[in-house]
Amino acid sequence: MNFHHVSVLRQETIDNLITDPDGIYVDCTLGGGGHSRALAGRLSAKATLIGLDQDKDAIAAATERLKDTACRRILVQRNFRYLPDVLDELGIEKVDGVMFDLGVSSYQLDTPERGFSYMQDGPLDMRMDRDQKRSAYDIVNGYSQADLYRIIKTYGEERWAKRIAAFIVEARREKPLERTEELVQVIKKAIPAGARKDGPHPAKRTFQAIRIEVNDELGILHDSLEHAAQRLKPGGRLCVITFHSLEDRIAKQTLRLLATDCICPPDMPVCTCHHHAILKVKRQPILPSQEELDTNPRARSAKLRVGVRK
Numbered sequence: 001m002n003f004h005h006v007s008v009l010r011q012e013t014i015d016n017l018i019t020d021p022d023g024i025y026v027d028c029t030l031g032g033g034g035h036s037r038a039l040a041g042r043l044s045a046k047a048t049l050i051g052l053d054q055d056k057d058a059i060a061a062a063t064e065r066l067k068d069t070a071c072r073r074i075l076v077q078r079n080f081r082y083l084p085d086v087l088d089e090l091g092i093e094k095v096d097g098v099m100f101d102l103g104v105s106s107y108q109l110d111t112p113e114r115g116f117s118y119m120q121d122g123p124l125d126m127r128m129d130r131d132q133k134r135s136a137y138d139i140v141n142g143y144s145q146a147d148l149y150r151i152i153k154t155y156g157e158e159r160w161a162k163r164i165a166a167f168i169v170e171a172r173r174e175k176p177l178e179r180t181e182e183l184v185q186v187i188k189k190a191i192p193a194g195a196r197k198d199g200p201h202p203a204k205r206t207f208q209a210i211r212i213e214v215n216d217e218l219g220i221l222h223d224s225l226e227h228a229a230q231r232l233k234p235g236g237r238l239c240v241i242t243f244h245s246l247e248d249r250i251a252k253q254t255l256r257l258l259a260t261d262c263i264c265p266p267d268m269p270v271c272t273c274h275h276h277a278i279l280k281v282k283r284q285p286i287l288p289s290q291e292e293l294d295t296n297p298r299a300r301s302a303k304l305r306v307g308v309r310k
């Protein structure tokens, strides 16, 4: 397996994450272990690095990449929504830092058999965790037209969502769509030629939408970030890298909420919510440098948000 992935905002993330070189750190999205490798390189032999990924291939690649690092390493194939359970099982109450580098890896995108790519033909799959039942096939062939429209519109922010949903339903009447290339052809037919001329690949937004739905990427984000923040020691850091506006909105709003004391409606005479801020956050996200943008086009839309536990 050739696990190709160039880590985004690597230095910036590690610089913000580490407060104690002997501490306990969690990488919730190991991928190829790029961030973790850089992190481990700055930790002592007394430190612990816990790495999670729901993709078996990522665990295998990261295990290899991290094998000669000094710190204690615990790599687990698990969805990060279960971070509190993983820490409980390890008997770890609080940690010094937690990072998330959201979305898919280049390896997942560029491996046709994983079915994420609209550029190379493969089965309609898109599962990060291949033990999971629901795949892109089930969504494309099983969702009602209204549900297809809803996800393509909401998660893809696709202007032609209505037509694409209708064309998918029409195409699958003959036989189920099985390959990514078949879906790409249906999407191309649905989008008028004039609108297809400029801009990104016509299937980009629909593929993003289906991928988000298959992996419930946005549904689990708010709670996962909150759980991670709750497990930080005072002064501990939460670092989140996002790659599109929907993801970033959830990260921004969650961090802002965790940094707010009272969340009662403004006309409430006394506080009844008893909400207490547990984080301090910087308003502005950290963006990739020009140098990084010049060498890694995937960094274009990346934003790093950092929270510091009170």
Ligand SMILES: C[S@@+](CC[C@H](N)C(=O)[O-])C[C@H]1O[C@@H](n2cnc3c(N)ncnc32)[C@H](O)[C@@H]1O
Pocket: 005, 006, 007, 008, 028, 029, 030, 031, 032, 033, 034, 035, 036, 052, 053, 054, 055, 058, 078, 079, 080, 081, 101, 102, 103, 104, 105, 106, 128, 220
């Ligand atoms: C952008 S890649 C991470 C790359 C990594 N930081 C590096 O430098 O090599 C995102 C990884 O997160 C994993 N992932 C996404 N959502 C996840 C979730 N809810 N739970 C666990 N892993 C997840 C994906 O399988 C993928 O391997």
